[in-house]
Amino acid sequence: MVAQHKYLFSETMKNFEEAARYHEEFIKGLWKENPVFVAVLGMCPALAVTNTAINGLAMGGATLFVLTFSSLLVSSFRRYIPKEVRITTFVIIIATFVTIVDFLLQAFLPAIHKELGAFVALIVVNCLILGRQEAFSFKNPIRLAMVDALGMALGFTFALFCLGAIREILGNGSLFGVSLFGPSFEPWIVMILPPGGFLSLGFLLLFFNWLKQRQEQKQSLVYLADTVAEVAEKKDSIISLKRGV
């Protein structure tokens, strides 16, 4: 009976640990290790196609497709790919999915394909995708690789959407093509031009770094308070011990 309980307890703990691991791998891409705001990866599409929110989402969606399927294949065949030719194999896999996305966009979303132009083909050289294959998918089981890829791709899409939304609102006075401020609004044309991309990214990086720093300061304050409390407690106990003596 006790043994059974022990077994069930250890199984539950294992499941908890596994769930926590999946959760952590998923969340890290969205926030802690966000590919754009923290790792500053994939800058070419992040700056070039984010002049509207819908373009940002479309590029994010295309990247999500390529990253998820590439991670699935790389992780599935990781035992069979020789180390020496792994990068070449990753590139073949990534380029295949990029070309598939290119054809599918041309066929089913021609307007979006026209807007994204050459940047769809350039997903092949997005260092985020190659980086995840090398750093994660090649070393981890399929499910973990997929969770990591989904988290990273969604984090990338979120960042591109933020950039696109800011630039569209300020540069065009609209969001998703819907006018927000009426005809009296004078759009800041610079925001939909390349300098607007750099400006928005700069301010967003500043904002996210400020948030991170604040969080770290809070954590260090909590740690400091805990340590002080611990020391005070120890001091009290020593004093009471001494009095007792």
Added chain:
Amino acid sequence: MVEQEQRTGTSSTRMIATLGIAGLFSGLALVAVFLFTRPIIEANQAEALRRAVFQVLPGSSSFQTLEFSNDKLALLSVEQENNAPKSKNPQIYAGYSKSGKLLGFAIPGEEAGFQDKIKAIFGYDPQRRMLIGFEVLDSKETPGLGDKIIKDKYFRTSLTSLEIDPKIVAVKPGQKTAANQVETITGATISSKTVIRLLDKTIRRWLPSINIYLAKQ
């Protein structure tokens, strides 16, 4: 075997086989997706062209493709139009009204703009020797500035009743005095001048063959 590989490194045969298999499956997947999407992509392109032709030739309900080959314009038969791969000879489109009357020609052209080539199509009415419609097919001009060639209503309207004789010319805003003049756009001077140059160059190139074709009809 694994231990031996660890000592001596992976054999070339295994590396070649891995890359060969990856390439083979990649090729197969791409061919399958290409064959699946090609008819849809071609239909999209044909639809975009059809819409543009009807827009630049107001009142037209059908059109036929004319191809320039052997120094003359000739109508393409239905089989030729549907044949793939498409011919690389330059083509224009003759638009007809419901009653079958020739309304004019839709002529595509391109010219180097501020950022990249501007590709456009315009309607030409041979009876009045006028341009009667204009549509940009592809342009990467600066958003908010050069792209006014697409968004500026006054500029676009001025291209829908534009005489081609003696020459289509660009003038500064507010200085238009004749029906063959087009006012450039403030903030999009290079792009609007490119469009005017595109119109004049393209119509001059096509005019002799169009006249010969019409004389034979």
